[in-house]
Amino acid sequence: MKKHILLTNDDGFDAIGLKALIEALSPIAKLTIVAPAKNKSACGHSLTLDRPLKLDKVDDDFRPDLVISGINIGANMGEDITYSGTAAGAMEAVLQGVPSIAISQVCRNKCLDIKDGWDFALAKQTIAKLASKILNNEFPLDERKLLNVNIPPIKPDECEGIKITKAGYREYGNDTHRHLNPRGEEYYWIGLHPLIWQESSDKSCDFEAIKANYVSITPIMLDLTSYKDINTLENWINK
Template sequence: MKHILLTNDDGFDAVGLKALIEALLPIAKITVVAPARNKSACGHSLTLDKPLRMICVEDDYYKIDDASPTDCIFISLSNLFKEGYKPDLVISGINIGANMGEDITYSGTAAGAMEAVIHKVPAIAISQVCNDKCEDIKNGWDFELAKKVIVELASKILDNSFPLDERKFLNVNIPPIKADECNGIKVTKVGYREYGNDTHRHLNPRGEEYYWIGLHPLIWKPSEKKDCDFEAIKANYVSVTPIMLDLTSYNDIQAIESWLKK
């Protein structure tokens, strides 16, 4: 039986992770390794300054104290799987909230998939887009569309047809609609996210300053061909974006070489 390793940056008991497990159990053996608490927006961080303790919650289900999704994948691949054996697929999610545009660089969900492909394991990051305060999720969102899509994608990959080269993964975003309202799946590029500066300054009882970083609305720069992840979601499509870890700006190499010679 095929084997899928799951993680989630919302924590080991996240509703999105539970929905993901429920969807995938019929098609594969499932192992879960996730942070013990919410680690949203931790990026591709690896914990190097303290030991991490893996705790077995139940069979094939683990949480790691104060770990990032990157830690979870890194530790599990080298400790839960026999030498020479790796899972057939890693899936990170279902994240609560979008991971589109430059938010991918902040995303612990995307980072879990990044870590997997570094170790030559095919990977998907999947996120459920919601309203600004995710009230729809809090009110019992059924994840019907997300579960349908992830089973379809995972099944294709488990049939030995992962479509990407090494160090590339699929970033999937699900529109906040019911399954019968979806217009299909659209392959997209990363959008150009517009950011504000939503920080809130407060004083604690001792008069010391502290800050909360707020949530930014999903605002983006329109793409010429209307083919980015934001626009697909707005049009009620599932967005599937191929992501590569190579961040080199190849078009600028020659320009930088000329600049250095001046």
């Protein structure tokens, strides 16, 4: 009997990255797809609180063995993980006790190369390999932890391999554009920020792996506690 994978994304139900994910995984598992009606990029771990939601019941024994969120169009590395709807889909899965992967396709010229017929070959190859290992009861992480995968914008034969990485330190610029609508009212549009980061001494972060043509896999945990600072903070507050 085939194992069961739940697929989701933040680019919408008709996104080409989701279609690539279906192509890669349909031979190895039963698939259920739950995706938003429209693009929900950068919505993070948001909840709908200002309007009702309609729920449709599924089979009582419905429970996936694995949740995969993606394939996102664009990188999700460094602090961008906290904004990412793709990562949030995987986060929700591990909160429910289900192993999960968030996978993103890095673009050379943002989304231009994807629109020119990108075939996601390396991403499909990678996710099929990872999913097969996990479905054979080999999920490598503890509870409330997920795999964040980023795919370099190259063909499979150009890939140097897989690197296990840490999340890098993203540097953000100000790329907000001011415009006027036909009524003369101003509005602002957030532009496309280039991928700029702080270099690490050992070249071990996700940004650097992608730059060197490696697939980046980063273990992510939802516990945000800075444990090394607990004693420091206790001493500070008791002075």
